[in-house]
Amino acid sequence: MKTVEDAIRSGEPLRIRSYAGKIAVLATMHGKDEAIAPPFRERLEMTVVVPEGLDTDAFGTFTGDVERPGNMLETARMKANAGLDATGAEIGIASEGAYGPDAAMPFFASGSELIVLIDRTRDIEVAEMLTTPRTNFASVKLSPGALKPAFLERVGFPEHALVAQPNEPKDGEPEPPRKGIRGKAELIAAIDAMADASADGKALVQADMRAHRNPTRMHAIAEVAGRLASRLQRHCPDCRTPGVGLVSTRPGLPCSLCTGPTRMMLEEVHGCVKCDYTQSIRRSDGLRYADPVNCDFCNP
Ligand SMILES: [Zn+2]
Ligand SMILES: [Zn+2]
Known part of the structure; x- marks a missing residue:
């Protein structure tokens, strides 16, 4: 078996159980611990906990009713720090996703998932990113009474939820989006209400990208979380800090x-x-x- 000294001499990243028994606070209100806790438990022997009462939607929503305060990394960093400040914990995790038309092939959708761990005891930030063409991200403009079966199939409804909002919000108090739609009657009622609140009489219906309402996205989060956990297993041969990676x-x-x-x-x-x-x-x-x-x- 290789000793730590052998590994240092060979210049290979070390594997030390730095995080075994440690607790990380995950800033989420969308059940992301389902995807993030297992790789951290299996690869690092770490426990991931979710603090109660943290409003991560204050850092931006997919429906655009709350703007993201910075780029993906900045926003994830703010969420992780908010979780640390709220709990007094020393290790915080947050993730951030972005979905839309693919830059190279606009007809297709693609997504990015970013996850960051902030370790205040070591004063480090370790991030991993994943881009994936595997997403159900899609949107459609619908008039009352119109349900596009091909669209519903494409987004994986009802296993994947939908959100509906006015396509062109009327001036004044904008109608808040309806999220987490999983029933057909509920969808029809939402389209009627949102079309009514829209200047063009149409509802904008989109895949709900929140992790707990989107199994495809939950898989992507699990994958990027696995990458981060693996990265944290690799320690610097010079200063022994965890998180050696790309x-x-x-x-x-x-x-x-x-x-x-x-x-x-x-x-x-x-x-x-x-x-x-x-x-x-x-x-x-x-x-x-x-x-x-x-x-x-x-x-x-
Ligand atoms: Zn050539
Ligand atoms: Zn180092």
Whole structure:
């Protein structure tokens, strides 16, 4: 068996049980502990608890009735700190998701999930991110009496809930969105009410992206939480801080035709969240050559 000293000499990240028996406070009001607690328990022997009475919707909602106060990382950081401040705990976790039309293929939806752990005892912040094409994110404008079965199938209704709001809110007091819709009668009533409150007479119906109403998103959160738990198992060989993982990438993957460097990623740079330690490793997906379509020489 490798000792800690062997691992330090080889420059490999260490595995120490830094978080065994520790408690992390998860800032959520949407049951994310269902997805986040298991990998933290299994990989780190850590207990994830959810504080009561924390209003994470104050940091932005998918329906847009509350704007997000910053980018994904800033918002997740604020939520994690709010959980720590409310409880006096030292380790806090929060996650943040973003869903919409894919940047490259606008006809398709894609999503990002970010999770952050703040450890005040070590004064570190460790984050992991996941982008996924697997999402039921979709929206449709409906007039009263119209139910689009293809849309309902696409979003996985009723296992996945829906939200409805006025498509063009009338001036004055805007009608608040109706969330967590899982019944057909409830949906029909919501479309009627929201269309009535809309200047164009239409309701905007969307997939409910809140974790506890969206099993597909809950899976994505479980996956990114697993990545974070694994990252926290890896300790810096220089300063022993947990959280060694991807910090940047280097381009230059050779073209399979001319072997020249392309703009595709050649190496992953893994580093410490506390000190300057970095180590370059080959792509973890095993790709060794780039398709010539990505080569500026072969496919200018
Ligand atoms: Zn080439
Ligand atoms: Zn370090």
